[in-house]
Every structure is written in structure tokens, then in C-alpha cells.
Amino acid sequence: MSGYYTIHDPLIERVMLTEDEIAETCERLGRRITEDYRGKELVLVSLLRGSLVFLADLCRHVQLDLKLDFMAISSYGSGEAVRIVKDLDEDIGGKHVLVVEDIVDTGLTLHYLLGVLAGRSPASLAVCALMDRRARRIADVPIAYRGLEIPDVFVVGYGIDLGGRYRNLPYVAVVRDEVMG
Ligand code: 5GP
Ligand code: MG
DSSP: OTTHHHHHOTTEEEEEEOHHHHHHHHHHHHHHHHHHTTTSOEEEEEEETTTHHHHHHHHTTOOSOEEEEEEEEEESSSSSOEEEEEOOSSOOTTSEEEEEEEEESSSHHHHHHHHHHHTTOOSEEEEEEEEEOGGGOOSOOOOSEEEEEOOSSOEEBTTBOBTTBOTTOSSEEEEOHHHHO
16 A cells, blocks of 8 residues: 555655645646657666656656756755766767756755756757745756646655755655654
8 A cells, every 4th residue: 555654654744745636647747748858869867866756757658769867966965066876877978968956955966067057068958857846946047848846845755865865765855853853
């Protein structure tokens, strides 16, 4: 049962996005992306590891001939300095690149990534994010395909972790306040 993990885990407060809501969102975004990129050479760029589950569901709603590529970025703690831990395997020059993100918070990660990718001369560059938490935005990043806006609470599940755990939850859940301090 999908509810089991939540009910019995003391760190989790409640479900915020259900499996159904997430599935509808993937379908809606996938349909729009399919329409917008028809006839174009599309590469979906996923940021490891949090956006992996979203990418897997989203890409199956994009009915186009596309490629997937992966990148991993690490921050040096809480500052703005980020670095590439794993780079893309293929050249994106001349390709239409859509960055797939799990959640945009301060926007600093995406701001950095978009800067790096823009320097490689893609034909176009845009962002698709499952969740948008605007309350904490610092860098104003354009989100062409926005899934759901979420309030200022820490979430886990559906690819998103807390200390490496909870990525396999099929829904997005809110972590108890006491846990986050
Ligand atoms: P930003 O650079 O926009 O502040 O941070 C984006 C990244 O921070 C996300 O891709 C995600 O990995 C992480 N993040 C932001 N909010 C949350 C959250 O509520 N829970 C978890 N587990 N990670 C988050
Ligand atoms: Mg992420």
C-alpha cells in the first residue's frame, strides 16, 4: 500500500502531492512539450539525482523522437558556488535543450546550470520543473513548463531525498518541522 510508508514513518507529516496529482501534471506538461517541440531535435537534460523519477514519468508523455542526457551538480555547502560533478555525455550545440528539474527553490542551481548550458550554443534552452517554491526565490530563472506551486515547507519523495532516503516514495510528502529544525 502506498500509504504505509507515510503513516509509519515518524519523519513524515503528510502527503502534499498525491500519485494522481503528479501523474496528471506529467501528462499535462508532456502534452505541451510534445506540441512545442514537434519537428525539433530535443534533448531532455536531467539533474541527478532528484529529478530522475520525474524525468522517467515525464519523458513517457513526450511523444517525440528525443534524447536523454544527465548532469550532476554539487554545491559547496550553502553558498552560491556550485560545480559540475558529472557533465553531459553529448554535445548540445544546435539542439533544443529542455532542463528537467524536480524543484526550484532559490533558483541558484538552475541559474548556474543555465549559464553553463547557454555557453554551449544550444538552439534553444528552457526549463521544466515539477515543483516551484517561489517564496524562497533569489535568482529569477525562467520556468517555461511549471508543474505545481508549493508552499514553503521541506518535501521528500518522488525522487527527492532527505539524507539519501525517501526517493522511492511514489508521492511528495512534507517532512515534520521538528526534523528540519
Ligand atoms: P535551489 O538552487 O533552487 O535553491 O535548489 C534546488 C535544489 O535544492 C533542488 O533541485 C533540490 O535538490 C533541493 N531542494 C530544494 N527544496 C527542497 C526540498 O523541499 N526538499 C529536498 N529534499 N530538496 C530540496
Ligand atoms: Mg534537484
